[in-house]
Amino acid sequence: ESFGDIDPKTDTRADGLEKGQKWTGWHALEKSLWQDKKIGAEQKTLADQLVSDLKDWQKRVGKAEITPTSMANGAKELLDEVAKNKVSGEEDRYSHTDLSDFKANVDGAQKAYELLKPVASEKDQALTTELDKQFAALNTELDKYRSDKTSDGFVSYDKVTKAQTKELSDAVNALAEPLSKLAAAVVK
Template structure:
């Protein structure tokens, strides 16, 4: 068997595991427009309600209501792997998430990372059908994307080592200069990196996810070191944090090396990258102390652009108008970001006026909406 055939076989091991479209309380179930069963889950400051939920295999919709005091993300986990997620649910609001699930037992996150997980049981109804996608369509793009991700992960490992070396040497100015240079490699491959919830939580979680905020002992990774550099203005007691970040990034590299890449996850990742920018990152909440948000935005756009490029031959045959619109929107967003580019990266996000931010929001939101249609057009919903 050829290497490409083996890859495709691995890619399709679980064809329906990660078909997410877009985001619930009590275990009531009802059918809506297309007879997709609907379930409600409420998340408060301590737990989910219900903490155990049984649903049929196939396509289901969850309505997640945030009854806690802070914004949260709700995830379905298969071990440490993220099956589906809905991010940035504002307190008092709800979001819908439609997902296709295989039979099995999963976990649900319930707000803070320190809160207990709920249980999600998916029962077989005997009617699941595999996606009808040919190997000739997907082998090339998936293989090339995995090569791209592995290369970015290798650069992430090297750049992170340089960053943490500066931390350990107590070279604050150098560490500040290297912070965003390491993070951009993570941001480009975020759809894959986020599949490992344990590593993503240790590498990229913000302080809002922890009960004690920035002082929480479980708060580690890039943003904990960002806090030390720009907020605390001290690298005291950060050596262990630097060592842990190196270890986690190295482990991420190893896991990705052996990871099958489902087409649905890859194609959906393009929308996920830009949706997160539109939904939450434009507020400046990600790099709230370093203000290197534009570096992250640009890396997210580059990551999405790579996916769009790889599936362009297919989209040119399936839906040329949508493909053209996506390409034009990508160029428009890239051109706007280029306006703020400097010799050392991008201007601090705090230097952008409210008008500048609005100028970004419109095209990014439109791009996210069009990218969300890619998976359906490629038959992966």
């Protein structure tokens, strides 16, 4: 949120481009490498631009104003992104590495929660107990898809069945509900 100008350059998929926007970033490279099977000057240019954009983000990240409320809301937004884009398979539609992105979002949400947990547990012990339980359940569910045969440590998402996708979605939803209460718990 604090760097809204960088996200469109690094994380937009082709169908999310604004009129006249040049397609750059992760997903442009993902399509080139996994679908088009191209590795050349164009991909090097894309990779160089991505590195430049991420270095720009890195310089600015320490200057962002982060409050307990924004951190709690950010954790919820990370989980919402899982529910919206990652469980559906839309995130990494060419490489099918969605589960590693899924896990990264869960890890980010969990880290934000762990930083806020001391304050939240003083104000709402039942909430933190439920969050601990639901994070553990979701991580256990994700661990079912671990694989040492892939570079990202997870099975290809196109191998996950509809029933398995539903189980993942249910675990995300079970965590999303109590996580939505975290911001209120830290500002009580």
